[in-house]
Amino acid sequence: MKLSSSAILALFLLFSFYFFSCKPKDENQQVFIDKAELAPRHLRVIWTENPSTSAIISWTTLHEHGKVHRVFYDSLRRGGEKRNYVSQVSASKNGAISMVDEDLKEGVPQGYYHHADLTNLKPSTKYYFVVESDDLVSDEFYFITGPEDDRVISLLWGGDSRMGGPEPRYAGRTPHVDRQEMNKRIKSLMDEDPNILGFIHGADYGTTADWRHLFWWFEDHEIVIGEGNRLLPLIISRGNHDMQIGFEENFWLGDTQRKRGFDYYFATQFGSKTAILTLNTEISVAGDQRDWLEENLSNKRKENRWLLVNYHRPAYPVVKDFENATFKRVRDTWVPYFEKYNVDLALESDGHILKRTVPIRNNKYDETGIVYIGEGGLGVPQRVADSTRWFIQPPGFAMSAHNVHKLTFSREMIQIKAFGMDGEVLDQFEVKPRNLN
Numbered sequence: 039m040k041l042s043s044s045a046i047l048a049l050f051l052l053f054s055f056y057f058f059s060c061k062p063k064d065e066n067q068q069v070f071i072d073k074a075e076l077a078p079r080h081l082r083v084i085w086t087e088n089p090s091t092s093a094i095i096s097w098t099t100l101h102e103h104g105k106v107h108r109v110f111y112d113s114l115r116r117g118g119e120k121r122n123y124v125s126q127v128s129a130s131k132n133g134a135i136s137m138v139d140e141d142l143k144e145g146v147p148q149g150y151y152h153h154a155d156l157t158n159l160k161p162s163t164k165y166y167f168v169v170e171s172d173d174l175v176s177d178e179f180y181f182i183t184g185p186e187d188d189r190v191i192s193l194l195w196g197g198d199s200r201m202g203g204p205e206p207r208y209a210g211r212t213p214h215v216d217r218q219e220m221n222k223r224i225k226s227l228m229d230e231d232p233n234i235l236g237f238i239h240g241a242d243y244g245t246t247a248d249w250r251h252l253f254w255w256f257e258d259h260e261i262v263i264g265e266g267n268r269l270l271p272l273i274i275s276r277g278n279h280d281m282q283i284g285f286e287e288n289f290w291l292g293d294t295q296r297k298r299g300f301d302y303y304f305a306t307q308f309g310s311k312t313a314i315l316t317l318n319t320e321i322s323v324a325g326d327q328r329d330w331l332e333e334n335l336s337n338k339r340k341e342n343r344w345l346l347v348n349y350h351r352p353a354y355p356v357v358k359d360f361e362n363a364t365f366k367r368v369r370d371t372w373v374p375y376f377e378k379y380n381v382d383l384a385l386e387s388d389g390h391i392l393k394r395t396v397p398i399r400n401n402k403y404d405e406t407g408i409v410y411i412g413e414g415g416l417g418v419p420q421r422v423a424d425s426t427r428w429f430i431q432p433p434g435f436a437m438s439a440h441n442v443h444k445l446t447f448s449r450e451m452i453q454i455k456a457f458g459m460d461g462e463v464l465d466q467f468e469v470k471p472r473n474l475n
C-alpha cells in the first residue's frame with residue numbers, strides 16, 4: 039500500500055500529537071519548561087540578624103536576565119497593583135546562576151537570581167509585597183516580621199532535604215516525593231499556628247548546590263505557601279552538600295555577607311529574649327569563627343532568656359562514627375563554649391535520623407547540661423541509629439523517621455515537638471530557663 043505525501047504528513051502530525059500529549063507529567067516536569075515562563079518564581083523571604091526590622095526577598099527568573107527587578111511592599115494588602123504599594127526597593131544583587139555540564143544535560147532552564155534588601159521594617163507587622171521583573175509582576179504574598187518584645191513565638195526547624203524519590207531512593211532532580219510531603223507538613227503547621235514566625239533549615243538542601251538540584255528545591259519550596267499567600271521566612275545554614283557556588287548565588291544574606299563574605303555564620307535575635315546562633319561546620323570551626331562564637335555567646339547570653347545554636351555536622355552523632363574528625367572537631371572546639379555560656383538547646387543535622395540526647399556536660403550525663411536534637415529528616419532517606427551510644431539512652435532516644443521540629447519560646451519554657459510526615463508527634467519535651475538573668 040502506498041501512502042500519499044499528505045497522508046504521511048497527517049500520520050506524522052497525529053503521532054507527534056500523541057507523543058507529546060501522552061508524556062507523563064513528571065517526565066515533562068523534569069525536562070520541558072515553557073519558554074513563556076519568564077515571570078518571577080521561587081519567591082522567598084530570608085532572615086539574618088534582625089528579623090524584626092529587616093528581610094531579604096529573593097526570587098528567580100528563567101531564560102532571560104531582564105533589566106528591572108524590584109519589590110513593592112506595604113503593611114496593607116494592595117491586591118497586587120504595584121503602584122498602590124507605599125514602598126519599593128530595587129534588587130541589590132542580580133546575576134546568572136552558574137550552570138555546569140550536568141545541569142545542561144538534565145535540561146534545567148538557565149536561571150537568574152535576584153535579591154532585594156528590605157530595611158527599616160516595623161516589628162510584628164504583616165508586610166504584603168509583589169516582586170517585579172521587567173513588566174512581569176508576581177502575585178501578592180506576605181510575611182510577618184519578628185517581634186521586638188517578649189511575646190510567645192514559635193519557629194520550625196529541620197534539616198536534610200536532599201534525595202527522597204521513589205525506589206531507588208536516590209532522586210537526582212525530581213520527584214522528591216518525601217521532601218514534598220514534608221513541605222506539605224510544614225505548610226499545615228504554619229497554617230494551624232500564626233505564631234510560627236520562621237523556618238530554620240539545618241542544611242543539605244539538595245544533593246549538590248548546582249542548579250539542577252537547587253532549582254527543584256526551590257520548585258518544591260513553593261509548596262510551603264500558607265493561607266492567604268503567607269511566606270515563612272527562612273533562616274539558612276550551610277552543609278556538606280551545599281558547597282557549590284550556586285549556594286552563594288541563591289542564598290544571599292545581605293549585610294551579613296557585606297560584612298564578612300560567605301562565611302554563613304550569624305546571630306539572629308528573635309524578640310527581646312531569644313537568640314539563635316547559626317554556625318558553619320563546613321569551614322574552620324576554630325580561628326575567626328570560634329572567636330566570633332565566644333564573643334556572641336557572651337553578649338547574647340547576657341541579654342537573652344533563650345540561647346540556641348544551629349549547625350549542620352553534629353557534635354553528638356548517633357549514626358556516623360563518633361570519633362570521626364568531622365564531628366570531634368565540632369565537639370572539641372565549640373562544645374566547651376556552649377557549656378561555658380549555658381546554651382539552652384543545640385540543633386544538629388546531617389545524620390538523617392530523629393534524636394534527642396540526654397543533657398550533656400563535660401561529655402557525660404548531667405542535669406545541668408545541654409540537650410542536642412536532630413539530625414535531619416526533611417525527606418532524605420532515614421538511616422539507623424547506633425542505639426548503644428550513651429547519650430541517647432532514656433530520656434534520650436533515636437528513631438528513623440522524617441521529622442520537623444516546632445520550638446515554642448515562652449517565659450516558662452521552650453516547648454519542643456517533633457512532628458512526623460503525617461503530623462504525628464514523635465517527640466515532645468520542655469526546657470526550663472536557667473535563671474541566669
Ligand SMILES: [Fe+2]
Pocket residue numbers: 242277278279350387388389
Ligand atoms: Fe550533611
Ligand SMILES: [Fe+2]
Pocket residue numbers: 198242279388389390414418
Ligand atoms: Fe545530609
